Amino acid sequence: MGKILNFGELLLRICPDGDGSWLKENKLPFYVGGAELNVATALAIWGLPSAYLTALPKNLISDQLVEYLNDRGIDTSLIQYRGERVGLYYLHKGKDLKNAGVIYDRAHSAYAGLKPGMINWDEILKDVSWFHFSAICPAISQDVADVCEEALKAASERNITISIDLNYRAKLWQYGKQPVEVMPALVKYCDVIMGNLWAEEKMLGVSLPGDIAEIDQKDTYIAQSEITAQDIITKFPKCKVVANTFRFDAGAGINYYTTLYTEGKQYLSKPFTATKIIDKVGSGDCFMAGLIYGLSQDHDKQELLDFATAAAFGKLFIESDATTQNVDDILKLLKENEN
Template structure:
């Protein structure tokens, strides 16, 4: 293994309510409650992989938030940087037990403690002391204009303090509802990043890279891999700071089916993972976040591009068999 990094992850800690009945409101059944959120999920996986990781979020000072933070702490995540302010946590409702059927998500994140953050509240220089890596996702600037400003503030500080920066291009159209399109916000933020993870469709939507509109479920793996390499080269050209690009490919033909593979690119090399397929999915929520954690772990631990993408993809695939948002830190 190569040298260790100290990873600082920034994002909203959420509570997930899952129902076994897609009608959700039914006097005859209960709901399951899990801590989650993309960035918390990444932190949980890194903690279990013994990567030094600190999670920075903003939550109210109440028992519900404390319980969720404790769950992260028990997985090896440092939560001491948490900002306590405001009066409510962000929530999301999954209208199935595990995202296996329609998996429709309803967000309740407006006016949460985190979404009410504004530039100038967090002392980023202080938060980044002794940190070497900063991770964020596109979910945060999707919340509102102020959060986009907070991200810019954080990224400017991370670059000034010499941290490596990674981003997950999580695209959720239900979140981008404050009058700005991702392409208006994300390029200014992504230009600071050394590592960009997502998929070819998110890169098109957020960064303006090209996309072939004929791509569909019947497109071959080889064709998708070639498109991934082409998208990566566009990203390297548009964002010179970026040295690593990874894309996931996930397809679902029925509620318990998942076809999963990944691609990793540098300016001079393209690496493709094994192809994983299962009809025994337990919980598909958080598989992309486990992939992201595996990618960070791979970049920290290995020189070889094949080892890096196999670690990331194996981590994402393994999450399909773990209940809740958090992965278990293992590779398939």
């Protein structure tokens, strides 16, 4: 197996408490993250050859961050050094990135300054068998969207498997284009598409029944997941796998399940529920990593879906952006949730 290359922006999550105690105590927790880095971290923990491509300024902070990634088994040799700052975002503890309270401080970061022609894809894609990115990347600017397309063309020419997570971040799409004007041109290169029904509608123009949210029934969502997956594969013939996640708040807890559609068949995961969770950030990234983990090794489709779902669910109880679960931890969680 070649390298699994994850391309995206490394971010620091600053995590103030809701009542302002951090000001009185002079303590402001932070975590190292970024959607694609979270995927890279999980894959490295699970023993796959995981590499990470981002852009960082050349300074002491970056040196420490890269050492931190190296210690986690991530190949950082492809990181590009340019620009002057690392991207930040602020999010209160316990909230997720769809929350209106998220504050981004990413303008003029090293990654946001990328432009076509800056990265030598011939060198970068040597020994790479899988390329992963997310819809967060092209949300940053037209230039970064063009860099993504440049990368996807190069990867596709080399028959590298390409996956995307359709993360939708409304606060990032601020350069005059809607996601549906940008994403189809990138998704056409992808073999594996992961998201949810609403992100697929927003980004790919796949229609949903107007009353599906009001119906709010699991059977309805599962049936629509299959219809949407079929529509995506018809619209984007290179796509072989479509996965959808369903995570619904239940008070302070969560109801969670997923679907996987491939080769004309839909698979449904085991359901997971919890009355209380710790951290929502990075759960979807962990699911994406689980998909890559299973698909890249040609695991049984039902088993890989259940593994990915358990990995995502387990991340909800870990206070950080990236998971710390190993394979045995996830298999144990699966066993504990057998019905």
